[in-house]
Amino acid sequence: MTESILIVDDNLEILEFLTEVLGDTYKVHVAENGEIALQILDTEVIHLIVLDVMMPGMDGFELCHLVKSNVEYCHIPVLLLTSKSSHRSHIEGLEAGADAYTRKPFSPKFIQVQIANLLNNRLKIKTHFASSPFEDVRVMAHSKTDETFLKKLDDYIRKNIQDSQMDIDKLAEHMNMSRPTLYRKIKSLSALSPKELINITRLKKAACLIAENEFSLSEIARMVGYGSQSLFSRNFQKHFNASPLEYLNSLPKTTTK
Structure with a gap:
């Protein structure tokens, strides 16, 4: 099964870049804002969200908190992307429920490994549950x-x-x-x-x-x-x-x- 990733960013160049980096491994969905992202979450099986913090309207922290507080989506791991380097912004991301936090700029390999680790950890748990009788x-x-x-x-x-x-x-x-x-x-x-x-x-x-x-x-x-x-x-x-x-x-x- 090919896992599905939702990338949310108002920067079209970032969307294109990440789609190119991740598209050979995952089924990629893209959204330019939080409202479109929620529409996709309501219609598709999404296994991980890559989410930019700085967006007009609903920012990444707000969308992350919304995802993590909704029973329909809260199981989905969220990887936050930000150009902010302060500890305060990092803490704010973790408080919103983010599973991982990556500062821009980042290398393609780095984000590939981060995503793979998040998904592999979830897969190990799923496999353990299915194969263990008790x-x-x-x-x-x-x-x-x-x-x-x-x-x-x-x-x-x-x-x-x-x-x-x-x-x-x-x-x-x-x-x-x-x-x-x-x-x-x-x-x-x-x-x-x-x-x-x-x-x-x-x-x-x-x-x-x-x-x-x-x-x-x-x-x-x-x-x-x-x-x-x-x-x-x-x-x-x-x-x-x-x-x-x-x-x-x-x-x-x-x-x-």
């Missing part, structure tokens, strides 16, 4: 707002885990979000579609039940919302690289009966 979904949270959002989402999925018809429409209604907004939020935050997140939650719950060794595999399949044990076994194998029985046999004997 890892809590809140490991992907980068703020208290995200933690609350993920807990509410996870609680609903687990409460209704036997519902084989659970889908994004039911999740969106519970989360008081539109379907597209929830999709963008989950996709950007976890790199998963809502359907994939539901399925991984089912499989993680199944892994916990298998470890308890109190139910048959067919019972566990039904308990986590699978109407077919064969489909459950195939999905478990695909996700954890082991069949449910192999997984059970791999557990320490003290956890099984």
